[in-house]
Amino acid sequence: MxxxxxxxxxxxxxxxxxxxxxxxxxxxIRTGKATPDMLEGVMVDYYGSMTNLSKVANIGTLDGRTLTVQPWEKNILSDCAKAIINANLGLAPQDNGEMLIITIPMLxxxxxxxxxxxxxxxxxxxxxxxxxxxxxxxxxxxxxxxxxxxxxxxxxxxxxxxxxxxxxxxxxxxxxxxxxxxxxxx
Missing domain, CATH: 1.10.132.20 (Ribosome-recycling factor)
Structure with missing residues (x-):
């Protein structure tokens, strides 16, 4: 048995x-409100190897409609922005020099x-x-x-x-x- x-x-x-x-x-699958899970699976080219975004940056929410991505190293800010755009999530990150700000559009x-x-x-x-x-x-x-x-x-x-x-x-x-x-x- x-x-x-x-x-x-x-x-x-x-x-x-x-x-x-x-x-x-x-x-x-996004629901209209900002959650760090939305960027799960986004891969960044980090010194030649593809690394999960959450491993190279702090992902947070400012409010229910805005995500922030603050990389541990400022020199990879543009790489993080490219990775988010290339992930085809329909998100457009804005770079303010220190972090990326992503406004989640209404569905x-x-x-x-x-x-x-x-x-x-x-x-x-x-x-x-x-x-x-x-x-x-x-x-x-x-x-x-x-x-x-x-x-x-x-x-x-x-x-x-x-x-x-x-x-x-x-x-x-x-x-x-x-x-x-x-x-x-x-």
């Missing part, structure tokens, strides 16, 4: 990774709907990942069944895998619903 427990544990772990990835992707109704579609697409990617994990777990249970696992134990394991799948799909749906409410809020 320990092999089944191990399989289900690995299945839950893989699903948690998919959920964590979804949460990271959803943080990148139009059409843009909000587009962002909701993007969030739903990310949710679907996460669900596909969960389903692939389920298929792997079910295939392994079938292998165990062929190797002598009883029919009842196999059925019980398959039912547990399906219940875990359903729970993760519900979590994904609730994350997407919450993001949509956040995006549509003016």
């Amino acid at each position: 320990t092999e089944i427990d191990e399989t289900i544990s690995e299945f839950k772990s893989a699903n948690n990774k998919s959920l964590t990835f979804l949460e990271t992707e959803l943080r990148k 139009t109704e059409e843009r909000r709907k587009d962002l909701c579609k993007i969030a739903r697409a990310e949710g679907e990617h996460a669900k596909v990942s969960i389903r692939n994990n389920r298929k792997d777990a079910m295939d392994y249970i079938k292998e165990l069944k062929n190797d002598g696992l009883s029919e009842d134990d196999a059925k019980t394991a398959e039912t547990e895998v399906q219940e875990v799948t359903n729970a993760f799909v519900k979590k994904i749906d609730s994350l997407i619903d919450a993001k949509e409410v956040d995006v549509m809020k003016i």
Whole structure:
């Protein structure tokens, strides 16, 4: 029975990774208010190596509509600005010589709907990942069944895998619903 427990544990772990990835992707979708998470994943050319912006600069918010980026070294200020522009986030940093100031534009109704579609697409990617994990777990249970696992134990394991799948799909749906409410809020 320990092999089944191990399989289900690995299945839950893989699903948690998919959920964590979804949460990271959803943080990148802007909601109209400034958050440092919006610049997550922006890479800066820092002395020849691509480095995450948050590793070379302090990212903060002045108010609900303004981000600030203050590099640890002033000589990379223009590199940080280029990286933000090249990240295709729709943001235009202004350089005041000491830091970058980024005003977050108001989202139009059409843009909000587009962002909701993007969030739903990310949710679907996460669900596909969960389903692939389920298929792997079910295939392994079938292998165990062929190797002598009883029919009842196999059925019980398959039912547990399906219940875990359903729970993760519900979590994904609730994350997407919450993001949509956040995006549509003016």
